[in-house]
Amino acid sequence: ATTTDYTYTGTVTGLTTSPTLTVTYSRIGNAVVMSLTNIVGTSNSANMTITGGTTAMRPSVDRNVMVTTMDNGVALQSAIAVIHPNGIINFFRDSLGNTFTASGTKGFGSMSFSYPI
Numbered sequence: 001a002t003t004t005d006y007t008y009t010g011t012v013t014g015l016t017t018s019p020t021l022t023v024t025y026s027r028i029g030n031a032v033v034m035s036l037t038n039i040v041g042t043s044n045s046a047n048m049t050i051t052g053g054t055t056a057m058r059p060s061v062d063r064n065v066m067v068t069t070m071d072n073g074v075a076l077q078s079a080i081a082v083i084h085p086n087g088i089i090n091f092f093r094d095s096l097g098n099t100f101t102a103s104g105t106k107g108f109g110s111m112s113f114s115y116p117i
Contacts, residue, residue, distance in 0.1 A: 013051060021039055023053075027117075034112065065115055069092070070108070071104075076094060079091065
């Protein structure tokens with residue numbers, strides 16, 4: 001399978017500063033391997049997303065991946081992120097899809113994950 005490398009500037013919503021990060025990913029046939037760098041900030045919402053996803057990283061249906069998040073200063077090892085067909089990555093505080101508390105600090109750790117297109 002052909003491998004193509006991509007990057008895009010994503011904006012993290014749900015934090016007071018709306019930080020940006022460079023999202024790197026490789027498209028290998030019909031799969032994506034994505035890497036994110038650590039982002040932590042002051043929470044201003046119960047939700048947290050990364051916007052700005054490019055066409056090549058967008059799956060045909062929602063794809064759930066396991067991630068590490070932080071909610072109100074507590075690291076959570078069994079969280080999920082959902083990669084949507086519109087290119088938005090939506091983070092949750094646990095594997096059940098519960099939203100964050102809208103206070104304290106929240107964010108996500110540096111990680112890599114893969115999913116089918």
